[in-house]
Amino acid sequence: MIKVTKVVKNKGNFYQVSFDNRETVRVSEDLLVRFRLLKDSELDPETLVEIKKSAGYDIGLQLAMNYISYQLRTEQEMYRYLKDKEISIEDARRIIQRLKELQLVDDLNYGRSYIRTQLRLSDKGPQTLMQQLRKKGLKDPVIQEVIQLYTPEDQLEIATRTAKKSLKTIRGKSHKETLQKLRLKLMQKGFSSDIISLAMNELPQEKNEELEWEALVKEGTKLARKHRKDHYKLKQKLYQKGFDLDLIQRFIDEEVMNEE
Template sequence: MDEGEKRTSGGTITLIERQPRTRHRYNIHLDGVYAFSVHEDLMIRYRLLKGAVVESEELERLLVDEERHKAYLSAVRLLSSRLRSEHELRARLMEKEFESSIIDHCLDRLRSEGYLNDALFAEQLAKQRSESQRKGRHWIKQELKQKGVPKEHIEAALEQVDEQTEVEGAYKLVSRRYANEWQEDSVKARRKATGFLMRRGYSMNVALKVMDRLAEQWGKSSGEWVESMDVDDVMHDD
């Protein structure tokens, strides 16, 4: 009997073996036959000692708790690398073939312990994308939607993104990138810079504020070209 074929009937513990390649896990033998493996936390909780009798009902509860514990540890490892939305975490646990009831229990526990919070996740992602990666609100909104964050949390997170912060970030993105082109052909440079910013999720309003700021430095206001600008062309101008 391998670990994928766990025993469902009770018996007497005849052997307990530490798994050589997996820390904190033990193989339990009942009546001389391998029955299941268990994390040491549950082994202590259920007082699994050599010679102890494990009833069938107790074994059933133990195996459910073991699956819950495995799902929880897996989720914590995922969250330790980066924050994740509830939707993302559920999808990853489903990939690991945990049952829906086990996943529900795991997410409930993580929520109650404060490790899973879509509102906080949305707020922190919006801040990081805006300030560190210099992405605009439209980009952030789409990313949060893709991660399954509820609409109300997305809207609350976007309210925390200050437009002036967006303008500063957008300005830093294009001020050097298009400096030489601006001197050669300011109209073409404006179109390319505006399209670049909009593809990164900035609004037209933010893009125009940046263009006006650049115009103050390098000459000519955006009013000289914006009226004839085709947004679709700008978005695809490279």
């Protein structure tokens, strides 16, 4: 017979049970009660084998249930979590299979929920959301199915809203450079070129001449410190920033030449 020599409670209602054969097993409270693992109690070797076989699965299942009680998890997230908790691969597979049978882990359901949430809360385009789902372990067929929830109408609405919001934060740039920055931002957020073009059409297309001149003077003044003696270089730099040549020449004539 094998005797229990020590029972120590750990975090999370788990117990470290030591035996006189120098083995130690971590068990759940359920297992502790089921096998009456009290100090000085005795059990046969076959029972210890049964306890050891059940311990990892039992603890892992309780940990997993707690982990998904806060929010939905993907299969990959669950595997990583159980690995971090030192649950064996074999037990992790059994646990996840059980959770799938209970419909507590379902990558398709997770993907649908994720897309719906992002449509409400984020300004990301479909390409970015698909990348994020891949990182969470969803397979491409699942991703392709759930991304259908992100309709072209939704994409245009979110892209337009994002562009208009971003437009308010860009100051001191030419109209052309401002639009280029907005396009780049929408591209980085994962929107397609077609949706970006449609969203950009919703923005004011006419330049505000007063703001354009103010932006040119600001940029030109900075560049003139370096290229004051080289008007061609100054013109080139300002043109690259999206300003019209006529406006650039006016700046040189009125602002640069007068100070030379």
